[in-house]
Amino acid sequence: MAIAFRDETFRDDFTYRNSPEAVRRFPFPFDQDNYMYSVNMEPHVIGRKGSVYENLIDVDEHFVSEMRDRALVLKEDPLRYQALPHMMTAQWDTLELLMEQQALGYPEHFSLTKDGNRWRWVNRPMGIDDTFTFGDASTLSYEPLEYITRQAQGDFCIVDQRDGNLWMDAGMVTTQADWSLDFDVGMNFMEWHGPVPLAHQAGVFDRALKFLLNLQQGKPTRRFNWTMTINPRLDTSPENYPKWGPDRGTVTPENVGEKVHLRVELQSLWRLPRSNAILFVIRCYLINMQDLVSVPKWGRRFHRVLKSLPPELADYKGLTRYRDTTVEWLSKHDDGAPTSPGIWPD
């Protein structure tokens, strides 16, 4: 079924909204009433119809507007896209993977035709119809990774594997929860996770690294991460913190429902076939509190999660200024009834 793409903004007048269908398919990340870091990885396989697991690379009603927002970010700050010179093979791997997955999942919107190395890529929602030579970057309007990630939702990092570690050596990062690709590019797994509190001590990163070093081709894996954002803003980069930081002081009991958003990252990790690098997809979904509590189980559970969150985590995620107001608002949507296991609505 064709997706009706919305025309909306993630800045200035913030006209982003979720349709009722998008609310129902929102990837609510909490499978219990409290939250702590864990190596919460599971195989990234096709899941139930009408969920974000319907396809392995999810395209939704926000696609066209998200790509427009990305283009605006890149005009202002081209360093949001970077790739170290040894990553060209991995760039082509990524282009192939994203084209194939989008064409497979959404044939009415995307198609990929291969004639040897001569490929034709059609992206109908964005009005793109390009023919190029796979492996020859001069036949594309951008480097392969930049080309395809200007046409795919989510942030993308490619990590190189060497010396028993993973190295953040390429990426397109415009919808991030307050981390800088420009600063972190070239770092290894422990280094780029350096600022995260508590998790190092818990051994989470040691175990996650060990797991990822053994990731196999054809067996992608996934996990959730989450934070909160005031207004439906995709670009919450540290670069632009002075622009979005003041929003955190604007939350009142009257506007929580509209302004406060749960921000969920569906992260999927894919071993790439030619380069042996790993593609790290960080797909961001936003839902405001009003829409969240329209699913009673989610309203109850998120109230309990936010209320019991350790203060270090609340600080790290930048929630401190509006957490109490939000918990108070959510408490009116929590009748204390037990919640069912799992993430799905009842």
Add this chain to the structure above:
Amino acid sequence: MLVQGIKSRPVYRGITIDPQARRHLVVLQGEGAEALLEQKGSLTPEILSRMEILFVAGAARGKDHDKTLAALSADIFWQAPTVETLLFRLGGSLDKAKMGTRLYIAGTEGFIGRAMQLALDRGMDFQSIPTEHRGSEARRVQCVHCKGITDNVTTSPFTCSHCGLPLLVRDHYSRRLGAFQGVNIDAEEPGTAPEPEELFL
């Protein structure tokens, strides 16, 4: 001692001279000179005949490290008037360096970071470069907003020397940039930045 537990911060293990190297390129800033001088006993004439020392006195001016280093009679001893000129010369030496050359860097953290950048740009692996932190704990900081770098930062917050925002110095270090990260401390409520605290002396 530097603050421990910053995962992205390099570990400076010391610049013990590797007798296997065919050529020693030793880059020293200020009190970094002592890191080499303390090994004097093991610096054989053979090692010294294969050694190039590049030195800038910086904050240790007047301590006569230049004379003591010159007295080692290494193959090359060259003193730079400023860090900038030393780095320019280092770039030239690295461009001409042959296989088997080992680079050693000792000095302040900001200096190590900048010399390391020149080596990384030329394809050297950071793990093959011995480093030693000597002297002040002042930090080199990149403003994450305007990307401007401010050297010799001793307080947090401090005022970005480029865009003027008050910046918190985060314990997050980029080897590629040779700098810590500075983030606007009062972004959420402009005008509420706390007084600077002397943290990195």
